[in-house]
Amino acid sequence: MAISAAGVGSGLDVGSILNQLMAVERQPLSRLQEQQKSYQSKLSAFGQLQSAMSKLQDAATALTKSSTFSATTASAGDTKAFTVSSTASAQTGSYNIEVSQLARAQRTATSATTAPDLSGGGSIDITLGTGTPKTVNLAAGGTLQDLRDAINAADAGVSAQIVNNGTVNQLVISSKETGAASAFKLEGFGGLSEFSFDPAAPAGDMVSVQQAKDAKLSIDGLAITRSSNTVSDAIEGVTLTLAKPTESETTMTVARNDETAKKAIDDFAKAYNELNSLIRSQTSYNAETKKAGTLNGDTGVRSIQSQLRGVFANPISGLSGATMLSDAGISIRTDGSMSVDSTKLASALADPSKKIAELFAGNGTVDGFAKTLETRIKDMLATDGLLTSRTDGINRTIKSFDSRIEAFELRLEKVQARYSAQFTALDAAMSSMSTTSAYLTQQLANL
Known part of the structure; x- marks a missing residue:
């Protein structure tokens, strides 16, 4: 079998010529791949956006729970004799506790x-x-x-x-x-x-x-007997854990605990700011470098941003206490981020007339800011929501690029095969012509 290689007979660098020709042929494919890559970047950006929105939704949900704003803290006058904890259902106030006997096992x-x-x-x-x-x-x-x-x-x-x-x-x-x-x-x-x-x-x-014994104690003078040293059913929302008898009556106090609400509001502001920062970054445009964010100009993101900001645009009518975030020391800066004045917030939480819990959760008739935001984000993240619709569209576009790229690659294989066949034929023809020329030259020389 004859062994041949393109360019051997003609002396042409056929391999280099083929590579250059195919590089030109591949340019449309490279553009398709770059376009697909840009859509994949958009899909990734929407994934980050979805994650940030879910986090904000969770933070908003926490502010719709009554327990967030009705948390209490309890303290014992004699922690060596007993410890105490309380829940949101506990009533604030002071109690006189005297432990005369601990529960014992036989x-x-x-x-x-x-x-x-x-x-x-x-x-x-x-x-x-x-x-x-x-x-x-x-x-x-x-x-x-x-x-x-x-x-x-x-x-x-x-x-x-x-x-x-x-x-x-x-x-x-x-x-x-x-x-x-x-x-x-x-x-x-x-x-x-x-x-x-x-x-x-x-x-x-x-x-x-x-000996087996029951625990004996008195609460505000009332005799209490329990089989356990953990007493959780004597005072609603309060659990006493007895450790030893007291020498005399000691005070147990249940007070408001606004730290739970403060933390929930701080977490809410943090989640909102993270989402705001992400949107600003993804939709930005630098005029000097002429570089745009991945989602710059995307109508879906602009709609999300507009709807979220719209939640806080106006006071809530129908509330008997605070009606605006500013009443709780919360403001929206010019860049869209949220700021919390801790001093004003503490003052608002301590003022029953402000009804800060209703400002976020609502009063049963109208929704508060957090409840409204939670519902709006839930709708956006739903299977038929704005975000899902947008990402589904991007996924369809990416898949369409897959089929176009696959078809183009098959076409390139055929083009390369055609070029290779043409150059092989050219090489053979030039080799034949070179042989003929050498023969004629030799014959003329003999004459």
């Missing part, structure tokens, strides 16, 4: 000097409160560890552990819950008869380490 143990004899085996009935006894069995020759494990597996409302006091191993049996109702009775049979124990009349080899 704890019973075997002798501190003599190890129990388990060689004969037997059974123990465990009765928790007024419940039905549960039986624990131990085979003859069983160990103290075996008895401990059997008690723990019985689901009798008690737990067992082994403690070495330095002289002997003691089996300690404890109620799983505190309170007088969690007291338990033990009745041993057979070789475990020495494990019998009645908290009402302690006797025998088992000893009482701790």
